[in-house]
Amino acid sequence: MPLAEIPLSVWRKRSRTFVFRGQSIRYWTVGQGEPLLLIHGFPTASWDWHYLWQPLAQRYQVIACDMLGFGDSAKPRNHTYSLLEQADLQQALLAHLQVEQAVHILAHDYGDSVAQELLARHYEKRIEVASCVFLNGGLFPETHRPLLMQKLLLSPIGWLLGRAFSREALVKGFRQIFGPQTQPTESELDDYWSLVDSNHGPRIMH
Incomplete structure (x- = not known):
């Protein structure tokens, strides 16, 4: 059974906005259940997940944003972009949505590196991660x-x-x-x- 597409024009209309360190960030959330954070790759945006959006929403509260410098979120010039800041952004989004329970993470590509930082913070007890799945990313430098x-x-x-x-x-x-x-x-x-x-x-x- 083919997965249902969400046209980009429709996807954009469903977006919401919150402010992270003075920058406008687009995000999406749908469904109920345990929180599932989707983290997209380079150089695209959270629309990467649109084929999986509705199937995942049948079981989870699905959450995704266009990270700083990506998609329809702010792309400030003369800014020092970092994986640490993108991890801060993910945590700020969860706080904005008042998500307090352990979160599942599904990450792809550049998002894998952000998810790794969130996992490190899990072991530092700065965030509670229930599970994490990595897709096609440079996890091992020697094979990247x-x-x-x-x-x-x-x-x-x-x-x-x-x-x-x-x-x-x-x-x-x-x-x-x-x-x-x-x-x-x-x-x-x-x-x-x-x-x-x-x-x-x-x-x-x-």
Whole structure:
């Protein structure tokens, strides 16, 4: 049975907003039950989860946000982005929603690193994590194979490449990541690019 799609236009209309350290953050929540925090990857946004959104909501209170610098959330320039801050953001969102019980985490890609920080905080008794599932992320440095674009974005010329980043570059990267039977449609690629390009995203990609 195919999973139901949530069009990006509909997804955006369902968003809510809260302020984190002076920055506007878009988030979504649906369902009832134990809290399940979804943490998206680079360079997209929480819309990555839209096929799983309704199935997961049948069992959990599902929570997701576009992290700072991603999707439709604020993308401040001259800001020092960090995984620690993104973990702070996830905890601030849970506090905003008054989630006090142990939270399940489902993370992908860049989100895996944020989830690892939350796990470390679990052992420091700063957050209670009930379970954590990692999807396709660089958990083990010796086996991680970043794309050339990812390496270049971290280089001294990263800021220049980010400004030149285009839909075509995004498509080229996605063609390597998606499987032969799961390649995104042109419409989906337009939507992914819309999320990257929102709020002048390419200028802060590095």
